[in-house]
Amino acid sequence: MVEMPEAHPEDSGRNLRTCGQGAPNVAARREPSRPEESELIDAVVERENMKRALRRVQANKGAPGVDGMTVDELLPYLRREWPRIKEELLNGTYRPAPVRTVEIPKPGGKGTRMLGIPTALDRLIQQALHQVMSPLFEPYFSESSYGFRPGRSAHDAVLQAQAHVESGKRWVVDMDLEKFFDRVNHDILMSRVARRVSDKRVLKLIRSYLQAGMMQGGLVSVRREGTPQGGPLSPLLSNILLDDLDKELERRGHAFCRYADDCTIYVQSQRAGERVMESLTRFLEGKLKLKVNREKSTVDRPWRRKFLGYSMTFHKKPRLKVASESVKRFKAKVKEILRRGRGRSLRCTIDTLIPILRGWSNYFKLAQVKNVFEELDGWLRRKLRCILWRQWKRTYTRARNLMKRGLTEERAWRSAANGRGPWWNAGASHMNQAFPKSFFDSFGLVSLLNQHRRFQSAT
Numbered sequence: 001m002v003e004m005p006e007a008h009p010e011d012s013g014r015n016l017r018t019c020g021q022g023a024p025n026v027a028a029r030r031e032p033s034r035p036e037e038s039e040l041i042d043a044v045v046e047r048e049n050m051k052r053a054l055r056r057v058q059a060n061k062g063a064p065g066v067d068g069m070t071v072d073e074l075l076p077y078l079r080r081e082w083p084r085i086k087e088e089l090l091n092g093t094y095r096p097a098p099v100r101t102v103e104i105p106k107p108g109g110k111g112t113r114m115l116g117i118p119t120a121l122d123r124l125i126q127q128a129l130h131q132v133m134s135p136l137f138e139p140y141f142s143e144s145s146y147g148f149r150p151g152r153s154a155h156d157a158v159l160q161a162q163a164h165v166e167s168g169k170r171w172v173v174d175m176d177l178e179k180f181f182d183r184v185n186h187d188i189l190m191s192r193v194a195r196r197v198s199d200k201r202v203l204k205l206i207r208s209y210l211q212a213g214m215m216q217g218g219l220v221s222v223r224r225e226g227t228p229q230g231g232p233l234s235p236l237l238s239n240i241l242l243d244d245l246d247k248e249l250e251r252r253g254h255a256f257c258r259y260a261d262d263c264t265i266y267v268q269s270q271r272a273g274e275r276v277m278e279s280l281t282r283f284l285e286g287k288l289k290l291k292v293n294r295e296k297s298t299v300d301r302p303w304r305r306k307f308l309g310y311s312m313t314f315h316k317k318p319r320l321k322v323a324s325e326s327v328k329r330f331k332a333k334v335k336e337i338l339r340r341g342r343g344r345s346l347r348c349t350i351d352t353l354i355p356i357l358r359g360w361s362n363y364f365k366l367a368q369v370k371n372v373f374e375e376l377d378g379w380l381r382r383k384l385r386c387i388l389w390r391q392w393k394r395t396y397t398r399a400r401n402l403m404k405r406g407l408t409e410e411r412a413w414r415s416a417a418n419g420r421g422p423w424w425n426a427g428a429s430h431m432n433q434a435f436p437k438s439f440f441d442s443f444g445l446v447s448l449l450n451q452h453r454r455f456q457s458a459t
Helices: 037-044 047-060 071-091 120-140 154-166 186-193 200-211 234-251 270-286 324-340 346-363 371-392 395-404 409-416 422-427 429-434 437-442 448-458
Strands: 099-105 112-117 171-176 214-216 219-221 255-259 262-267 298-300 310-312 320-322
Touching (some): 037 071, 037 200, 047 071, 071 120, 071 200, 120 200, 154 255, 234 262, 262 270, 324 346, 324 371, 346 371, 371 395, 371 429, 371 448, 422 429
Antiparallel strands (some): 171 262
């Protein structure tokens, strides 16, 4: 029996790095060191590769799949069953379990997105596949591709987009692929994978993951196209397929940025943009069998569009800013948290908000227009004051609490009995005086503006 080692989390963070300049010379690239492609499955099941994959899966946690097995139960299961699983992988008889489908709302309330959650075992195998396959494809991916790649991030893509506009390309072709992950053609994708993978067992295993059924409501449906979001292998497969788009754009000499299926091309005129839009639509729909959403795809000024949550100003040297849609999305998320927390203590509510505020400010640390952070700070404090006013309910309670916070008896009673609604009172002078910024600071409430200033001073 093969014993799997005790696992511990592995640092999976990506380092931000300076954006690449232009397309590299593929012919000049050195062939990466890798196992023989015809024996790739042996590298997948190799002990150290599986141990590394296990650490990554355990660090990522994740919900159980259709079998109900948690990540914590995976290692004991492997200690019992790994010899059989390994043998099935080596002889090509392993069959993945169906994925458990979960619908999550799209940003802005625009419908839902279907996620496919593989079993813990299948996440492990997919991660092991990813670790072995990624070095085969990575050296050949475009320098203008940033999504789900080691050492690259959304920040790199945003900075490169800013550089394109600053260079004089002040029109953007914003391509939107309709339900990309649901419409991937399996045959076309597998033909792209086969360009660098010759091991038929690996190819068979990948196709079996693509064709694994989807379980919803206790029923399993067959999947003939698409690659479900949620598995470790899907991001790499999406990059493999869309690399054809990258190479076509490079061949035409276009300046572009792609992050997963979010692609923007920068040109010097509206007419040029319309030509690019028309020709790329033909390419994507004809060669890759993908559907371009013509309603959402457009040619426009960069400052009227968003890219990865950011927008930019119209200046000759454009400055990055938080897109208005991103602000709306942030407010909607905070409102939902506060709605659930009306019966909880203020401290508990703030503790729930802190990681969200830190994460949001970290993502938008590239923004060079800071007024939005100050406005959101004020809006958030007002929402918290609104919760307090609602919780107090009675006039007597409101007056007593205002007096505890330093207001005179006369002013406290006058304010408590004004007959205005919670939102109005939350923004009024009596609540601002009773609960100033320093009050919320004492509770540990993160200031988005202070966080932004800290990030800016560190760069």
